[in-house]
Amino acid sequence: NLVTSMGLLATLVFTRRVFRPDDPIAIAAVWILGSLMFIGLAIYGLTGGFPTARYDNLGGAVLLLGIFGSNVWVSYEPLRYHRLMKRRLEFGLADPAVVDRFLLWGLGSASRLLLSGLGVGAALTVRHFEPAAALTVSKITLIGTSICGIVTSLAYWQAFHPSQAYLRWIERRQSRSPR
Numbered sequence: 001n002l003v004t005s006m007g008l009l010a011t012l013v014f015t016r017r018v019f020r021p022d023d024p025i026a027i028a029a030v031w032i033l034g035s036l037m038f039i040g041l042a043i044y045g046l047t048g049g050f051p052t053a054r055y056d057n058l059g060g061a062v063l064l065l066g067i068f069g070s071n072v073w074v075s076y077e078p079l080r081y082h083r084l085m086k087r088r089l090e091f092g093l094a095d096p097a098v099v100d101r102f103l104l105w106g107l108g109s110a111s112r113l114l115l116s117g118l119g120v121g122a123a124l125t126v127r128h129f130e131p132a133a134a135l136t137v138s139k140i141t142l143i144g145t146s147i148c149g150i151v152t153s154l155a156y157w158q159a160f161h162p163s164q165a166y167l168r169w170i171e172r173r174q175s176r177s178p179r
Contacts, residue, residue, distance in 0.1 A: 036066030079106030108155030
């Protein structure tokens with residue numbers, strides 16, 4: 001949870017700097033969401049959340065609010081920008097690779113949001129199942145979160161370090177599309 005919160009804080013700062021560098025609301029959002037994560041983490045630890053790995057106390061709720069709020073915003077911004085850039089692309093005012101890379105960034109972030117939801121959902125519900133069912137839920141969660149982790153990693157890698165094959169594919173796709 002500490003490493004997740006630190007990583008999300010860095011992602012929040014990066015997202016604000018890329019999409020809303022001078023927006024005081026965005027600056028406040030980074031502070032609020034970051035504070036929610038770290039204050040929630042402290043309360044979570046002080047109230048015994050770490051040994052139980054349950055999020056059903058005040059600290060867990062505050063921590064999760066910060067984590068999910070961060071993931072939602074970090075998913076929203078590149079997807080919103082992809083939509084804006086796609087309109088420009090129709091008029092030849094945007095680079096197709098850049099437009100696609102915003103989509104990958106947003107999809108990778110949305111996959112990370114889903115990954116968080118699967119993990120937390122399992123943590124909150126698995127104890128209510130019989131042992132055999134709990135094991136099945138845990139296996140399904142592991143598979144789901146693994147797939148989301150791979151999707152997130154691949155999407156981010158291509159968004160920020162696109163391969164030449166990927167760039168050629170975008171170029172071929174764009175050359176075939178009518179304007």
